[in-house]
Amino acid sequence: MKIVIVGGVAGGMSAATRMRRLDESAEIVVFERGHYVSFANCGLPYYVGGVITDRAELLLQTPESLRARFRLDVRIDHEVTGIDRAGQTVSVRNTLTGEESIEGYDRLILAAGATTRSEPLDFGLATHTLRTVDDVDHIDAVLAAVDGSPSAVVIGGGFIGLEAVDNLVHRGVHVTLVQRGPQILTPLDPEMAAPVVADLRAHGVDVRLGTHVVGSDAPVDSAGTAATGLLLSDGSLVPADLVIDATGVRPDTSLAAAAGLRIGDSGGIWVDETQATSDPRIFAVGDGALKTDAVGGAGALVTMAGLANRHGRAAADTIAGRPDAAEPAVGTGIVGVFDLTVAMVGWNEQRLVAAGRAHRIVHTHPSSHAGYFPGAEQMAIKLLIDADTDAILGAQIVGGSGVDKRIDVIATAMAAGLGASALSRLELAYAPQYGSAKDAINQLGYVADNLLHGTTRSVQWHELSAELAAGASLVDVRTPAEFAAGHLPDARNLNLDELRARHAELPAGPLIVHCQVGQRGHTAARLLSQLGHDVRNLDGGYRTWLAGQAADAAVVAAAAEVLAEGIPV
Amino acid sequence: MKIVIVGGVAGGMSAATRMRRLDESAEIVVFERGHYVSFANCGLPYYVGGVITDRAELLLQTPESLRARFRLDVRIDHEVTGIDRAGQTVSVRNTLTGEESIEGYDRLILAAGATTRSEPLDFGLATHTLRTVDDVDHIDAVLAAVDGSPSAVVIGGGFIGLEAVDNLVHRGVHVTLVQRGPQILTPLDPEMAAPVVADLRAHGVDVRLGTHVVGSDAPVDSAGTAATGLLLSDGSLVPADLVIDATGVRPDTSLAAAAGLRIGDSGGIWVDETQATSDPRIFAVGDGALKTDAVGGAGALVTMAGLANRHGRAAADTIAGRPDAAEPAVGTGIVGVFDLTVAMVGWNEQRLVAAGRAHRIVHTHPSSHAGYFPGAEQMAIKLLIDADTDAILGAQIVGGSGVDKRIDVIATAMAAGLGASALSRLELAYAPQYGSAKDAINQLGYVADNLLHGTTRSVQWHELSAELAAGASLVDVRTPAEFAAGHLPDARNLNLDELRARHAELPAGPLIVHCQVGQRGHTAARLLSQLGHDVRNLDGGYRTWLAGQAADAAVVAAAAEVLAEGIPV
CATH class of the missing domain: 3.50.50.60 (FAD/NAD(P)-binding domain)
Structure with missing residues (x-):
C-alpha cells in the first residue's frame, strides 16, 4: 500500500504518523510545498511579537526526524501540481530546481489547507500574510x-x-x-x-x-x-x-477541482464522514475539506487546527480499514488579545436570525471565581439556545482568566447533546480560587431553565427601544448610588430591597426591570410578577445594554464614514 | 404555606431564596445555630492564611439583608432540638438566652450539614476545627x-x-x-x-x-x-x-434519626430524587443527605458545596410543585496546595478494585498548553474507564495551571455519558497559550480508543515487578542521555529512533517498553508489535513508575513505623 499525502502540517502530518503506527509496511510519501513541515503555525504571531523567542520551538519536526522515527518519505519544497485519478498518480514540481516528476499512489490524502482569501491587493506597498x-x-x-x-x-x-x-504592539509597533x-x-x-x-x-491601537x-x-x-x-x-x-493582510482564508481546492473531485457550495472539498472525497481512493482533511456543522448540517467550512489533526488521524484509520466516523463540528475557537480572552462555539445570534432558527438568548456577567477570593475577574457570556429543543446552539465569552475553561465545558456539553438547562446540574470543580459553588456555567443553566419554564421572561438590549416606544416602563432596581453613577435614559430607579413595599408606585402597564447584570432584575421580575405586574427582565442588565450601545455607535459611526465616501459597506 | 429550614449556609439558603422567588406568599423561617448565615465556608482557610484579608468578604448575607430582599425570617443563634412529625412542629432553643420555643411547619427542610467525624480528642491541648x-x-x-x-x-x-x-505556611507558621x-x-x-x-x-511541611x-x-x-x-x-x-482537627466530617443526622426518619447504611439521611425524606413533608439537602452516586448508585455520601446549593434549590422547586429530579452525583473536587492543583471526579482505582469493577487505566503527562509557548506546565492525569462499556468512571489530575479546566471537561463528559474514547473527538478551544491542537483531553481519548480497540496493550506501574519476574524484558526507548539521567532497574536502553533497525537485538519473549510519559512507548509498541514481538507499553512511562515507587516507599516506611509501635494502620 502506497499512501501519498499533499501537505505536511497539521492534518497531513497527523495522517502520516497515525498511518505508520497502524501499518509498518505502508509506503508513505508526504509532499510539502513550503520549506518546513509540522511547524507550529498557531505560534507564528507570537514569534513576531517576541513572546516565543526561540525559532527552533516553532519547528516541531524535520524530514530527518520523521524519517528516523516514522519512516516517512517527506519531501519539502515539492508542490503537487496535478492529479491523474485514472492513472492514480500525482505530478510534482520541485520548487527549488523546477524539476517535474510523477508519483503513483494507492491512496491519496489532500491536506493542503487554505490560501488567503483576497486577491493580492495592489497598494504600491507589499502586503504580508502570517501563515508560514x-x-x-x-x-x-x-x-x-x-x-x-x-x-x-x-x-x-x-x-x-x-x-x-x-x-506587534508587544514589539513596540x-x-x-x-x-x-x-x-x-x-x-x-x-x-x-x-x-x-x-x-x-485602550492599548493604543488605532481601530x-x-x-x-x-x-x-x-x-x-x-x-x-x-x-x-x-x-x-x-x-x-x-x-x-x-x-x-489578515482578511481571511479560503479552502485551497485548486488541485481537487482540476481533478474533477466534488466541491461543495461553500467552496470546500466534499468529503463523507470517513473523510473520503467523491473518489474513494482520495481523502481530504483540514481547512480545505468540508465539515458537517453541529448546528447547520453538512457542507460547512470550519477552519480549526484541532479538527485538521483529528480528521487527518481519522483518514488514516479509514485507509487502515477501521473507519472512524467524524462527529459534527461545533467550531470552538479562542483568541487572546492583550488582557482579554475571547472564545466562541457554535452559531451566533445574527446567524440564527438570518437562518430563521427560533432561539432563546441568555447574557450573564459572572466572576471567574468566587468573588470573596482575590483576583476574580468578571466575564461576559452569551448563550444561544434552541427555542424548541433547549439544545445549545452557541456561546460567546469575553473576559480574563477562566474564559477558556467555560467555553470548553460548553463545547463539551454541546457535543454531548446536553440541553442548556442541564448546565445547571453540572458538577464543576469548586474551591474559591477556581470557581464558584454556583459556577458561571451553572448560572447559565439556571437562567436557561427559568426561560424554558416561563419562570422568567426577558427582553434583549436591541429590543428595548421598541418596547419602550410601545408603552412599556423601565425600572432600574439597582441602588440609588449605582443609578446616579450612570443609568439608562427613561429609567426610573426603585431599589430592589424597597420594591416589595413600594411597588404600587410603579406605573400600570408592562414593566421592564433591570439591574447591573441581570440577577437582581430576575429577583425583581419574580416579585413583581407575583404581585400582579406584567414584567420582563432586561437580559444581561445595564452592562449588556451599554455594550450594545457601543456596538450601535460603532455601526452608526462606521456607516456615516462609509456613506460620506459614497462606498457601500 | 409555611416552610421551616434548619441550617442557613449553602443548601438551606439556596432553598430559602429560591422558595421566595417561586412563592411570594410563603412564610419562610430559617434557623441557624451559629451566629452567621450564608457565609463563605470554603473561604475560611484563606482568611486564616491572610489571603482573604477583609472579614466582611466572608459574610455574604446577614439576616437583615435577607429580610429586606427576600422577606426571610432568619433566626441566628437558634438551634432546632427536635421534630414532632405528627404535630408538624420543631422545638427550638435560643443558644444565647436558653429560651425554648415551638415552631409549626407545613414543609421542613433539613440542611444542617455535617459535623466533625471524630470524637473530641483529649490531648491535653485544645483542638480546632475549621468549619465556621x-x-x-x-x-x-x-x-x-x-x-x-x-x-x-x-x-x-x-x-x-x-x-x-x-x-498556615503562608502565614509563617x-x-x-x-x-x-x-x-x-x-x-x-x-x-x-x-x-x-x-x-x-519541599515547602517545609513536616509530613x-x-x-x-x-x-x-x-x-x-x-x-x-x-x-x-x-x-x-x-x-x-x-x-x-x-x-x-481536619480528620473529616460525618453527616449530622441527629435530628432526623431522633424523629424516626430513614437513615441510610452509609450514615446520611435517606432522600428520594426530589430530596424528600421518608416523611413527604420533610426534605433534606447538603452534606447530611444521601446522594445517588454516578458510579456506585444510591446511598452515597458526597459532601460538596455545589451539590448542596443545587439540591437546596431543587427542594424548593419540589415544594413549589415543580419537582426537578436530581442527577446522579459524579463528585467533582479540587484543592490548591502551594503551586499544585489537585482535582478528581468519580471513583479511583482502589475503590474500583475493592468493588470488583472491571476497568481500564490511562496515565498521561500532558502540557497545560502548547509546549512551544512560554509557561507550559506538565500535569499528571489518570483516567479510569469501564472495561465493558468504555464509560468514564473517574479521573485524577495533579499539576499547575489548566488542571481545573481539564477536570471540569471530564466531569461534564462523564455526566453527559460520553465514553472515554469520545474524549478524542471533543473540540476544545485552542490557541497556544490555552491548550494544544491535540489537547490533554483529546490525548486521553486517543489512548482510551487504542486500548478499547486493542491497538495498544499496557502494563500498570504496580504490575511491572510481577511481569518481569514472570519473564518479560523491559526496554527503555528513550534517548541514551535520558537513560543515563535515571532509569528503571533491569531496563535495557534502545532509542525509539533506532528500534526499527535494531529490534532483532531484543530478547525473545514478552517485551515491556517504556519512555518518559508513555507516548514514545506507544509508538515503540506499535512498531514492535507489527514486527512480530509480544509487546506492551508501561502506562504513564517512567514518571508514573517513579511516582508509584515514591508512594510505595511511603507505604513501606509508614507501615514500618506503625509496626514498630505495635499499632495497626
Missing part, C-alpha cells in the same frame, strides 16, 4: 529595517488579525487595524465584540471600522525621511512600514 | 498570642487539612501534617498522591504518614519558655501552639 515560517521571516526583516519606531497596518480583525495586532465591516471578530455578536474594540483602543484601504502614498515627513502610508476609505492616511 | 467563622476567630487568637514564630499540627491530609497547611493512613488525599490513588507529599515537604497523635506534652525549652507539643505514634514530639 517564511512569512514571519519577511515581517521580521521589514520591521528590523525601520529606523526608530515602526508602524503597521493590519487589514482584517479576525483571529489572526487580532493576534498580529497584539504581538504602532498599529492601525482596518476592518471593512462595522465589527471585528464576526463570529461574535456586536454587543460581545464592542468591548474588544474598546480594549484595543478603523467600516473602512478599507483604497491606495497608498509615500509622503516625505518633516524630517525629510521617506515614509510610507496607506490611504483609507475615510480619506485618512495611516503610516504603514508594514502591511499585514 | 467562630473557628477562624479562635485560630486567629491562638496564633496572635504566640511570641515569635508559631507552630501548628494539622491532623488529617484531606481537602480542608491541606488548605489549612497551605494557609511551622506545620506538621499528621496522617493516620499511609497516604494523604484518599480520593486519589497512591501514585497520584505521592507527588503532593513531595511538594508539601508524617502512617502516624497518629497519642498524647501531649508541655516541655520547657532552653530559653525557659513554656512550649506545647504533641506526642506522635512514632515516638516523636512535635511543636503545636495550634492543633487543627
Whole structure:
C-alpha cells in the first residue's frame, strides 16, 4: 500500500504518523510545498511579537526526524501540481530546481489547507500574510529595517488579525487595524465584540471600522525621511512600514477541482464522514475539506487546527480499514488579545436570525471565581439556545482568566447533546480560587431553565427601544448610588430591597426591570410578577445594554464614514 | 404555606431564596445555630492564611439583608432540638438566652450539614476545627498570642487539612501534617498522591504518614519558655501552639434519626430524587443527605458545596410543585496546595478494585498548553474507564495551571455519558497559550480508543515487578542521555529512533517498553508489535513508575513505623 499525502502540517502530518503506527509496511510519501513541515503555525504571531523567542520551538519536526522515527518519505519544497485519478498518480514540481516528476499512489490524502482569501491587493506597498515560517521571516526583516519606531497596518480583525495586532504592539509597533465591516471578530455578536474594540483602543491601537484601504502614498515627513502610508476609505492616511493582510482564508481546492473531485457550495472539498472525497481512493482533511456543522448540517467550512489533526488521524484509520466516523463540528475557537480572552462555539445570534432558527438568548456577567477570593475577574457570556429543543446552539465569552475553561465545558456539553438547562446540574470543580459553588456555567443553566419554564421572561438590549416606544416602563432596581453613577435614559430607579413595599408606585402597564447584570432584575421580575405586574427582565442588565450601545455607535459611526465616501459597506 | 429550614449556609439558603422567588406568599423561617448565615465556608482557610484579608468578604448575607430582599425570617443563634412529625412542629432553643420555643411547619427542610467525624480528642491541648467563622476567630487568637514564630499540627491530609497547611505556611507558621493512613488525599490513588507529599515537604511541611497523635506534652525549652507539643505514634514530639482537627466530617443526622426518619447504611439521611425524606413533608439537602452516586448508585455520601446549593434549590422547586429530579452525583473536587492543583471526579482505582469493577487505566503527562509557548506546565492525569462499556468512571489530575479546566471537561463528559474514547473527538478551544491542537483531553481519548480497540496493550506501574519476574524484558526507548539521567532497574536502553533497525537485538519473549510519559512507548509498541514481538507499553512511562515507587516507599516506611509501635494502620 502506497499512501501519498499533499501537505505536511497539521492534518497531513497527523495522517502520516497515525498511518505508520497502524501499518509498518505502508509506503508513505508526504509532499510539502513550503520549506518546513509540522511547524507550529498557531505560534507564528507570537514569534513576531517576541513572546516565543526561540525559532527552533516553532519547528516541531524535520524530514530527518520523521524519517528516523516514522519512516516517512517527506519531501519539502515539492508542490503537487496535478492529479491523474485514472492513472492514480500525482505530478510534482520541485520548487527549488523546477524539476517535474510523477508519483503513483494507492491512496491519496489532500491536506493542503487554505490560501488567503483576497486577491493580492495592489497598494504600491507589499502586503504580508502570517501563515508560514517564511512569512514571519519577511515581517521580521521589514520591521528590523525601520529606523526608530515602526508602524503597521493590519487589514482584517479576525483571529489572526487580532493576534498580529497584539504581538506587534508587544514589539513596540504602532498599529492601525482596518476592518471593512462595522465589527471585528464576526463570529461574535456586536454587543460581545464592542468591548474588544474598546480594549484595543485602550492599548493604543488605532481601530478603523467600516473602512478599507483604497491606495497608498509615500509622503516625505518633516524630517525629510521617506515614509510610507496607506490611504483609507475615510480619506485618512495611516503610516504603514508594514502591511499585514489578515482578511481571511479560503479552502485551497485548486488541485481537487482540476481533478474533477466534488466541491461543495461553500467552496470546500466534499468529503463523507470517513473523510473520503467523491473518489474513494482520495481523502481530504483540514481547512480545505468540508465539515458537517453541529448546528447547520453538512457542507460547512470550519477552519480549526484541532479538527485538521483529528480528521487527518481519522483518514488514516479509514485507509487502515477501521473507519472512524467524524462527529459534527461545533467550531470552538479562542483568541487572546492583550488582557482579554475571547472564545466562541457554535452559531451566533445574527446567524440564527438570518437562518430563521427560533432561539432563546441568555447574557450573564459572572466572576471567574468566587468573588470573596482575590483576583476574580468578571466575564461576559452569551448563550444561544434552541427555542424548541433547549439544545445549545452557541456561546460567546469575553473576559480574563477562566474564559477558556467555560467555553470548553460548553463545547463539551454541546457535543454531548446536553440541553442548556442541564448546565445547571453540572458538577464543576469548586474551591474559591477556581470557581464558584454556583459556577458561571451553572448560572447559565439556571437562567436557561427559568426561560424554558416561563419562570422568567426577558427582553434583549436591541429590543428595548421598541418596547419602550410601545408603552412599556423601565425600572432600574439597582441602588440609588449605582443609578446616579450612570443609568439608562427613561429609567426610573426603585431599589430592589424597597420594591416589595413600594411597588404600587410603579406605573400600570408592562414593566421592564433591570439591574447591573441581570440577577437582581430576575429577583425583581419574580416579585413583581407575583404581585400582579406584567414584567420582563432586561437580559444581561445595564452592562449588556451599554455594550450594545457601543456596538450601535460603532455601526452608526462606521456607516456615516462609509456613506460620506459614497462606498457601500 | 409555611416552610421551616434548619441550617442557613449553602443548601438551606439556596432553598430559602429560591422558595421566595417561586412563592411570594410563603412564610419562610430559617434557623441557624451559629451566629452567621450564608457565609463563605470554603473561604475560611484563606482568611486564616491572610489571603482573604477583609472579614466582611466572608459574610455574604446577614439576616437583615435577607429580610429586606427576600422577606426571610432568619433566626441566628437558634438551634432546632427536635421534630414532632405528627404535630408538624420543631422545638427550638435560643443558644444565647436558653429560651425554648415551638415552631409549626407545613414543609421542613433539613440542611444542617455535617459535623466533625471524630470524637473530641483529649490531648491535653485544645483542638480546632475549621468549619465556621467562630473557628477562624479562635485560630486567629491562638496564633496572635504566640511570641515569635508559631507552630501548628494539622491532623488529617484531606481537602480542608491541606488548605489549612497551605494557609498556615503562608502565614509563617511551622506545620506538621499528621496522617493516620499511609497516604494523604484518599480520593486519589497512591501514585497520584505521592507527588503532593513531595511538594508539601519541599515547602517545609513536616509530613508524617502512617502516624497518629497519642498524647501531649508541655516541655520547657532552653530559653525557659513554656512550649506545647504533641506526642506522635512514632515516638516523636512535635511543636503545636495550634492543633487543627481536619480528620473529616460525618453527616449530622441527629435530628432526623431522633424523629424516626430513614437513615441510610452509609450514615446520611435517606432522600428520594426530589430530596424528600421518608416523611413527604420533610426534605433534606447538603452534606447530611444521601446522594445517588454516578458510579456506585444510591446511598452515597458526597459532601460538596455545589451539590448542596443545587439540591437546596431543587427542594424548593419540589415544594413549589415543580419537582426537578436530581442527577446522579459524579463528585467533582479540587484543592490548591502551594503551586499544585489537585482535582478528581468519580471513583479511583482502589475503590474500583475493592468493588470488583472491571476497568481500564490511562496515565498521561500532558502540557497545560502548547509546549512551544512560554509557561507550559506538565500535569499528571489518570483516567479510569469501564472495561465493558468504555464509560468514564473517574479521573485524577495533579499539576499547575489548566488542571481545573481539564477536570471540569471530564466531569461534564462523564455526566453527559460520553465514553472515554469520545474524549478524542471533543473540540476544545485552542490557541497556544490555552491548550494544544491535540489537547490533554483529546490525548486521553486517543489512548482510551487504542486500548478499547486493542491497538495498544499496557502494563500498570504496580504490575511491572510481577511481569518481569514472570519473564518479560523491559526496554527503555528513550534517548541514551535520558537513560543515563535515571532509569528503571533491569531496563535495557534502545532509542525509539533506532528500534526499527535494531529490534532483532531484543530478547525473545514478552517485551515491556517504556519512555518518559508513555507516548514514545506507544509508538515503540506499535512498531514492535507489527514486527512480530509480544509487546506492551508501561502506562504513564517512567514518571508514573517513579511516582508509584515514591508512594510505595511511603507505604513501606509508614507501615514500618506503625509496626514498630505495635499499632495497626
